[in-house]
Amino acid sequence: MKIIAYSYTEPLLESAPAAEIWGQEVDRTYQDLGGRQQLQQLLKDCQTEPVKYLLIQRFEELGDTVQQVCAHLEQLENLGIQLIVTDEKQTENRANLLKLLAEIQRSQHSRSIRKGHARNRIKSLPPPGKAPYGYRRGKDKYAIDKTASPAVKDFFEHFLIYGSLRGSVRYLAKKYNKKISVSTGRRWLTNPAYRGDLEYQNGEVISNTHVPIISREEAAQVDRLLRRNSRLAPRSASAPRSLAGLAICAECKSSMTVTKVTAYRKDKEYLYLRPINCPQQPKCSGISYEEVLQLTITGICRDLPNAIAQLQMPDIQGIKAGIAGAIASKQKIIEQLPALIESGILDAETADLRSYKIRTEVAEMQSRLAKMPPVNLRETAQTVSLPQFWLDLSESERRFYFREFIDRIEIIRENSEVKLQIIFIF
Known part of the structure; x- marks a missing residue:
């Protein structure tokens, strides 16, 4: 009785599953990354080597559309292969085929939207939604809103001078008639967009994507003030x-x-x-x-x-120099990517993915650098x-x-x- 397993992974959205997820020994595992080549190989192999059971996590892994899923299910049925879906919720829905197909369709639609957002993220495009106050949405990045950005800049400067969030909120309302809540003011102070960075829904940050309203030094001081004030009662x-x-x-x-x-x-x-x-x-x-x-x-x-x-105390200056050197090395790798694309060593999609990962690493190192004491x-x-x-x-x-x-x-x-x-x- 031969048992095989198949998994599909979209590299833009998730990482490949570990071999232990199947919960039992399998004779062979087929794994696709972004395509369905291994699925086709699986179907071809099953025509020459009989298989009793096929393990998958979800029905949607069998195709990008409901029609593809149904076609592959029919092929497996004709080959006499019994399908086992490890996701219990999906297995319960097998009794109701219409409900199952509707659920697959919704899942595929959601996955398609997420893939679109992931592609935009790889290209460092702004996330969907309204731009933060002080910016407006440009063609491919945030642009400074010259009418609103002075109020935001003044808000940050007031906080840096007095270290009072509530006082800065009152100052903004008095001088600019811009009324915001204290919680909104705190979100402004911690929003990477005002530092020239983009933060996406998955929590990853890409640095230097647009013109910042505050400098890196000012942002580091804001973070220090917030950490210091967190030890005290709000008032x-x-x-x-x-x-x-x-x-x-x-x-x-x-x-x-x-x-x-x-x-x-x-x-x-x-x-x-x-x-x-x-x-x-x-x-x-x-x-x-x-x-x-x-x-x-x-x-x-x-x-x-x-x-x-x-x-x-550790050698703060030495640690800072080490982090700065690592950031410079990462930046050099990013600068080399266009040449690798031109020479045909990398395709554009792979280069974009590599650039995205390096820039998230740079943002994480810059965050570590900002948390270190600014002076001896x-x-x-x-x-x-x-x-x-x-x-x-x-x-x-x-x-x-x-x-x-x-x-x-x-x-x-x-x-x-x-x-x-x-x-x-x-």
Whole structure:
């Protein structure tokens, strides 16, 4: 009793299945990639060597149309071959031939659409749908929309300066009357299209497909700000005060919020840090914001150099140089493809597929490069360990550097004295 198996794979959509998928030993396996040559060979071999069972995953593998599937089913039936479909859902539908044919037709139509999208993806064409705000659809790529792109550029610049997503959304509504939700603003910040890249439904990214609205350096800084803000509560991430979201009461373990108090009929403001959810009775009292700020600056200047000196850090510059070299090598391969097509070594379709795979690899390496620290941490520590450096900064600038180095600040009360335990992020 001879058992054979057949599988069809569309290279643009999927990878070839492993031999273990059949769940049992087979005498021979026929496998097609993008054509049906092996299927024809199977039918030819079965005319000379009798076969009892043929294993397939889905009926649709037997042809590109319902007519082709039916014709091949008839040939198999005439040869006395019993068909076993490993997909249980398909097997159950065999009792209802009309339903089965309709399902195959829908599947073939869906597959045809997906193949069309895959071909466009291989050629680095934009995915279907409306272009992101700030762009318009061109003939074969996104083009800058000169009326909308300034608002997008301004939105990114505001976020880079202040690191506040909600603040940038409010700024956009106030200056350009462009109202978007916070979730939409977050999608803008992470959308590869604004960086000159295309992301497709399968999650793969192709770099340098059109003119970007922000540079690679700006995109890397946006990603760093988003990762840093993800450690904080949403409202703390956008709060204007530099200690917001960092201070914790060591006694009651509650996070602390910044509160503002004004004297009666006076313009002067007093800032305090108060526990948000203190379970103590009586509750922990507020602490002067300015006092904690000065103690924080003193603690950073004192402790940060020693904390960084103890770190076992890899050679960041060497790693960056290695990744940059690998990217340059990949780019050279892409540049050689037109010559290989002209000489007949590669056909256009194979070259497009090779170019697509290389460009996805380049995009992945660029992503790794963007996640690496942009500066030498030891050199930066020497600068930020000077008290004058902190005194010359605004609150928003101090907030930027605090969150770059500090995970949390635990405030310890000892009688009337306040002490801090600064926990760094590394």
